[in-house]
Amino acid sequence: xTDPVTRTPPRYRLVDCxxxxxxxxxxxxxxxxxxTAERRRLGLDERRALTATGHREAVSIPRNMLYVNxxxxxRDDARAPDGSAPGADPLFTARxxxxxxxxxxxxxxxxxxxxxxxMPDPDAAxxxxxxxxxxxxxxxxxxxxxxxxxxxxxAQDPHLAAREIRRAAQDERFVGVxxxxxxxxxxxxxxxxxxxxxxxLGLPVAVHPNSGEGIxxxxxxxxxxxxxxYVEWHSGLSQVFQANVISLVCHGVFERFPGLKVIIxxxxxxxxxxxxxxxxxxxxxxxxxxxxxxRLPSEYIxxxxxxxxxxxxxPRRRHHLHVLCEIAHAERTLMFSSDYxxxxxxxxxxxxxxxxxxxxxxxxxxxxxxxYGDRL
Amino acid sequence: xTDPVTRTPPRYRLVDCxxxxxxxxxxxxxxxxxxTAERRRLGLDERRALTATGHREAVSIPRNMLYVNxxxxxRDDARAPDGSAPGADPLFTARxxxxxxxxxxxxxxxxxxxxxxxMPDPDAAxxxxxxxxxxxxxxxxxxxxxxxxxxxxxAQDPHLAAREIRRAAQDERFVGVxxxxxxxxxxxxxxxxxxxxxxxLGLPVAVHPNSGEGIxxxxxxxxxxxxxxYVEWHSGLSQVFQANVISLVCHGVFERFPGLKVIIxxxxxxxxxxxxxxxxxxxxxxxxxxxxxxRLPSEYIxxxxxxxxxxxxxPRRRHHLHVLCEIAHAERTLMFSSDYxxxxxxxxxxxxxxxxxxxxxxxxxxxxxxxYGDRL
Numbered sequence: 001x002t003d004p005v006t007r008t009p010p011r012y013r014l015v016d017c018x019x020x021x022x023x024x025x026x027x028x029x030x031x032x033x034x035x036t037a038e039r040r041r042l043g044l045d046e047r048r049a050l051t052a053t054g055h056r057e058a059v060s061i062p063r064n065m066l067y068v069n070x071x072x073x074x075r076d077d078a079r080a081p082d083g084s085a086p087g088a089d090p091l092f093t094a095r096x097x098x099x100x101x102x103x104x105x106x107x108x109x110x111x112x113x114x115x116x117x118x119m120p121d122p123d124a125a126x127x128x129x130x131x132x133x134x135x136x137x138x139x140x141x142x143x144x145x146x147x148x149x150x151x152x153x154x155a156q157d158p159h160l161a162a163r164e165i166r167r168a169a170q171d172e173r174f175v176g177v178x179x180x181x182x183x184x185x186x187x188x189x190x191x192x193x194x195x196x197x198x199x200x201l202g203l204p205v206a207v208h209p210n211s212g213e214g215i216x217x218x219x220x221x222x223x224x225x226x227x228x229x230y231v232e233w234h235s236g237l238s239q240v241f242q243a244n245v246i247s248l249v250c251h252g253v254f255e256r257f258p259g260l261k262v263i264i265x266x267x268x269x270x271x272x273x274x275x276x277x278x279x280x281x282x283x284x285x286x287x288x289x290x291x292x293x294x295r296l297p298s299e300y301i302x303x304x305x306x307x308x309x310x311x312x313x314x315p316r317r318r319h320h321l322h323v324l325c326e327i328a329h330a331e332r333t334l335m336f337s338s339d340y341x342x343x344x345x346x347x348x349x350x351x352x353x354x355x356x357x358x359x360x361x362x363x364x365x366x367x368x369x370x371x372y373g374d375r376l
Numbered sequence: 377x378t379d380p381v382t383r384t385p386p387r388y389r390l391v392d393c394x395x396x397x398x399x400x401x402x403x404x405x406x407x408x409x410x411x412t413a414e415r416r417r418l419g420l421d422e423r424r425a426l427t428a429t430g431h432r433e434a435v436s437i438p439r440n441m442l443y444v445n446x447x448x449x450x451r452d453d454a455r456a457p458d459g460s461a462p463g464a465d466p467l468f469t470a471r472x473x474x475x476x477x478x479x480x481x482x483x484x485x486x487x488x489x490x491x492x493x494x495m496p497d498p499d500a501a502x503x504x505x506x507x508x509x510x511x512x513x514x515x516x517x518x519x520x521x522x523x524x525x526x527x528x529x530x531a532q533d534p535h536l537a538a539r540e541i542r543r544a545a546q547d548e549r550f551v552g553v554x555x556x557x558x559x560x561x562x563x564x565x566x567x568x569x570x571x572x573x574x575x576x577l578g579l580p581v582a583v584h585p586n587s588g589e590g591i592x593x594x595x596x597x598x599x600x601x602x603x604x605x606y607v608e609w610h611s612g613l614s615q616v617f618q619a620n621v622i623s624l625v626c627h628g629v630f631e632r633f634p635g636l637k638v639i640i641x642x643x644x645x646x647x648x649x650x651x652x653x654x655x656x657x658x659x660x661x662x663x664x665x666x667x668x669x670x671r672l673p674s675e676y677i678x679x680x681x682x683x684x685x686x687x688x689x690x691p692r693r694r695h696h697l698h699v700l701c702e703i704a705h706a707e708r709t710l711m712f713s714s715d716y717x718x719x720x721x722x723x724x725x726x727x728x729x730x731x732x733x734x735x736x737x738x739x740x741x742x743x744x745x746x747x748y749g750d751r752l
Contacts, residue, residue, distance in 0.1 A: 070664050185601040187608075219596045222622070223615035225561040226595070231662040232563075232626045235654040239599035239615045246598070250608045270653050273696065274646025277689040278611040285720065286607040288446045313653040315703065320649065323699045327691065344661065 010361065012104035014348060015368035015376065017308045018208070018265050018337030019097065020111040021140050021149075022074070022087035027058060027112070033131035033138075042124060061128065062118035067230040071343055078341030087111070087341035090143035097340045098146050101348050104365070105376055106340075108140055108149035109265060110178055114210030116154055117180035125154030126164065133168045141173045148376060150178035150206055153194055162197035169201045175372040176204045176263065183219045186244040186262070187251030195257045204261035204306070204371055207244065209237050241267030242275050245305060249279055252292035254304045261371055263306045266339060270313045272328040276301060302329045306371050308337035309363065310346040312354065322356050331359040335368045386737065388480035390724060391744035391752065393684045394584070394641050394713030395473065396487040397516050397525075398450070398463035403434060403488070409507035409514075418500060437504065438494035443606040447719050454717030463487065463717035466519035473716045474522050477724050480741070481752055482716075484516055484525035485554055485641060490586030492530055493556035501530030502540065509544045517549045524752060526554035526582055529570055538573035545577045551748040552580045552639065559595045562620040562638070563627030571633045580637035580682070580747055583620065585613050617643030618651050621681060625655055628668035630680045637747055639682045642715060646689045648704040652677060678705045682747050684713035685739065686722040688730065698732050707735040711744045 023029040031044055039045040043058040078096060080089030087093060098106055110116075113132050119125045129152040140147050151168040153161035168174055177198045184190050186207070198205050220226040222236040223243075241264045254260060279297035283290065293300075307328070315321055325334070334355075338346050352360055369376055399405040407420055415421040419434040454472060456465030463469060474482055486492075489508050495501045505528040516523050527544040529537035544550055553574045560566050562583070574581050596602040598612040599619075617640045630636060655673035659666065669676075683704070691697055701710065710731075714722050728736055745752055 069662070071661060181600065183601045185598075185603060185608075187604065188601075219599070219601050221599060222561075222619040223597060223599045223612070224557065224595065224617075224619040225559045225564075225623075227561060227619070227623060227626075228563065229626050229665055231655075231658050231665050232561075232622050234662070235622050235626075235651070235658045236599070236619055238650060238654065239618060241600075242615060243598040243600040243603070243612055246608050246611050247601075247603060250603075250605050250611075268650065268654065270650025271647055273689075273691065273700070274614060274644065274650065275611070277646050277691055278614065278644065278687075279607075281687065281690050282607050282611045285447060286445070286605075286610070289605055289607050311654075311657065313649075314657050315649070315653055320699065320703055323696065324649070327696055 010365050011369055012365045012376070014101070014103050015336060015365045016097070016103045016106045016338050016340070017263070017335045017368055018310060019106040019108055019340050020087055020342065021090070021108045021136060022085050022111045022341070024084045024088045027060070027128070030128065030131040030135050033134040034127065038127045038131070042127060059124055061112055062115045063112070067233040069230050069343065073343050075341045075343060075345060090140045090147070093340070094144040094146065097338070098144070103146065105146055105148055107175060107372070108136060108147055109206065109208055110150065110152045113152045114180055114208055116152060117156070117182040117210065119154070119156065122154065122156035122160065125156045126160040129154045129161070130164050133164065133174070137171050137173065141171070148173055148175045148372070150174065150176045151203070152178050152180065155179055155182050155191060155194060158190055158193040162193040165194065165197040165201065165203070169203065172375050175375040176206050178206050178208065180210050181207055181240065181244070185247035187247030187253055192256070195253065195260055199257045199260050202259065202373055204263050206263040206265050207241070207267070208265040209240070209267070238268035238271050242271050245275055245301060246279060249297045249300050250290050250293060252290065254300045255292050255294065261304055261306060263308065263371065265308045265337065266310060267307065268311060268313070269307055269324060269328060269334070272301070272307070273324065276327070302333060305333065306335055306367065307333055308335050309351055310337045310339040311344055312346055312351050318354060321354060325356055325359060330355070331362045332367065334359070334363045335371065336364050386741050387745055388741045388752070390477070390479050391712060391741045392473070392479045392482045392714050392716070393639070393711045393744055394686060395482040395484055395716050396463055396718065397466070397484045397512060398461050398487045398717070400460045400464045403436070403504070406504065406507040406511050409510040410503065414503045414507070418503060435500055437488055438491045439488070440491070443609040445606050445719065449719050451717045451719060451721060466516045466523070469716070470520040470522065473714070474520070479522065481522055481524055483551060483748070484512060484523055485582065485584055486526065486528045489528050490556055490584055492528060493532070493558040493586065495530070495532065498530065498532035498536065501532045502536040505530045505537070506540050509540065509550070513547050513549065517547070524549055524551045524748070526550065526552045528554050528556065531555055531558050531567060531570060534566055534569040538569040541570065541573040541577065541579070545579065548751050551751040552582050554582050554584065556586050557583055557616065557620070561623035563623030563629055568632070571629065571636055575633045575636050578635065578749055580639050582639035582641050583617070583643070584641040585616070585643070614644035614647050618647050621651055621677060622655060625673045625676050626666050626669060628666065630676045631668050631670065637680055637682060639684065639747065641684045641713065642686060643683065644687060644689070645683055645700060645704060645710070648677070648683070649700065652703070678708060682709055682711055682743065684711050685727055686713045686715040687720055688722055688727050694730060697730060701732055701735060706731070707738045708743065710735070710739045711747065712740050
């Protein structure tokens with residue numbers, strides 16, 4: 001941390017680490033960025049029939065169809081005057097979000113592609129990821145200088161993913177890698193080619209809630225069984241991130257990739273003490289099983305894992321949030337996010353003021369500047 | 377809470393809410409408590425062959441075979457001089473645990489039957505549960521007056537379970553119901569006959585980590601996928617209890633059974649703030665989905681859910697544990713447990729002194745006395 005007396009103002013005052021670019025017409029928007037063969041493969045060409053009799057369906061990315069939010073998932077006031085979907089107009093979003101809240105940089109994190117990890121076909125996932133990255137650069141980055149974004153990587157084939165990361169990273173407006181979760185925990189060796197590419201390029205790897213946390217494959221979205229209601233699913237979502245942080249630490253990923261940063265986007269904060277304490281205690285008792293875990297797990301977490309603010313815990317006593325920030329070392333680990341245009345958007349005017357004053361500038365921009373580096 | 381000035385000393389000074397009675401010869405110990413037909417059905421009779429040629433196997437309760445604890449699960453010094461399994465001798469345990477630590481009451485919570493929820497056959501589970509309850513009373517309760525215990529209920533058939541609860545509860549040394557978890561979350565209506573029986577009898581319903589948290593059926597033991605190492609599994613175990621508390625609140629179980637208490641045994645504490653805060657926030661935003669949740673979720677938790685101390689969080693700063701106790705209302709919700717004879721036994725001399733002095737007697741015995749009532 002910079003000495004508070006002598007510090008110079010940070011390069012940016014406010015960075016939003018979780019903004020969703022929405023497509024206007026779903027995957028059809030990707031057509032210009034797909035080859036003819038890929039369009040045919042994905043059902044995104046103009047032909048309506050694969051054979052003379054078969055009705056042709058376009059591929060779709062699995063999304064959460066088990067739990068429906070009765071409040072609606074997208075803010076209706078995020079809709080541009082042309083009536084396109086909320087959050088689908090880069091220029092409108094620049095005014096409605098960036099100008100209105102004084103945001104200097106917004107890191108775009110795929111909207112519809114969040115569920116890419118649930119696609120069974122690794123080649124289809126890779127095609128969509130690459131086209132989406134090209135679409136993001138041409139449609140959003142080019143519309144406003146304040147946009148940055150994540151390279152989407154289809155983890156189903158980690159070697160194809162690594163190749164796409166190296167290709168897309170040539171555009172320096174990409175500041176990280178978005179890994180849509182499959183039902184393989186993040187510590188598994190399967191993912192190492194992706195981490196290697198990100199590590200070589202100095203890009204953090206981000207995860208985010210998505211329809212692919214296992215809803216559609218072998219694992220239910222919560223431990224212990226399948227929840228019934230949206231409110232249960234949404235309240236238990238943090239478990240996916242608890243499990244992945246445990247997995248990353250126990251598999252020694254941060255020993256193998258010592259420069260790697262992982263960003264837990266929209267994964268909550270309240271669970272960080274539980275995971276740190278349980279891991280620190282258990283690794284001491286079971287060190288023979290994972291001898292490569294050479295430091296205390298909580299130290300790996302503070303050095304390598306970053307968290308975004310939204311949804312910020314709202315305990316009755318603000319003091320409890322401040323103690324949580326102390327345990328989680330929020331002065332190093334926490335980065336502001338709004339989650340625009342989602343229904344539970346956090347307004348920086350309110351979210352940031354509930355944090356301890358001493359760490360507000362760290363959370364508003366400095367931790368993001370350190371995590372994303374010069375590309376931001 | 378009793379007024380600290382005028383309060384009278386509690387009936388007991390120290391109650392241990394998590395002690396495992398171990399069998400000497402596995403399920404074979406249950407033979408005297410099974411009918412001839414049941415012994416045949418379970419393969420626990422003397423016949424070695426079901427037909428002239430088939431080799432006869434005894435039924436076994438699924439146990440955790442995916443994750444092996446390199447440190448060993450049972451304390452070797454809990455072994456009686458006769459060389460039987462650690463924790464298998466009621467008289468030795470009375471000296472080694474109760475006398476040595478000044479424990480006035482020990483609540484026995486099934487050892488091998490913890491995994492009963494993973495058995496696919498509901499009738500076999502019910503037979504074993506009933507025989508186990510009879511064995512516990514005859515072998516352990518009769519050996520020392522300080523033993524109390526849980527009625528094991530096979531949740532696979534909730535009506536058979538309710539019947540067994542009403543039968544076994546005639547022995548007043550049973551102070552609660554142990555529900556070995558299946559892969560149905562606890563809020564699901566499937567369980568209501570069990571809750572109804574417990575509610576009628578004034579018995580709390582307890583859960584405990586067990587091999588049945590889904591390892592062998594449809595759900596992995598952690599959200600997001602299947603962990604690799606014992607240390608991961610053990611660190612993530614608290615997720616099962618997070619999910620079940622979320623489920624109980626969102627399904628309105630505590631509105632339907634207003635006197636019901638649920639005891640989360642060995643489920644940890646560090647996650648309580650996260651679950652309270654997420655639920656309180658989400659239920660406010662999504663109340664149309666679960667209109668029967670009429671109070672703040674955190675209020676249901678404080679009024680209806682109890683937690684046992686072991687494994688007690690061990691943060692570097694004791695102050696952080698004290699703030700956790702404040703958020704979790706430990707003065708009402710927390711009850712001492714040692715987890716004898718398991719490898720990570722908590723000694724009351726050390727565990728209790730790390731708690732705030734003002735709540736120590738509440739945790740040592742008073743909360744247990746209130747939760748278990750006159751039967752204790």
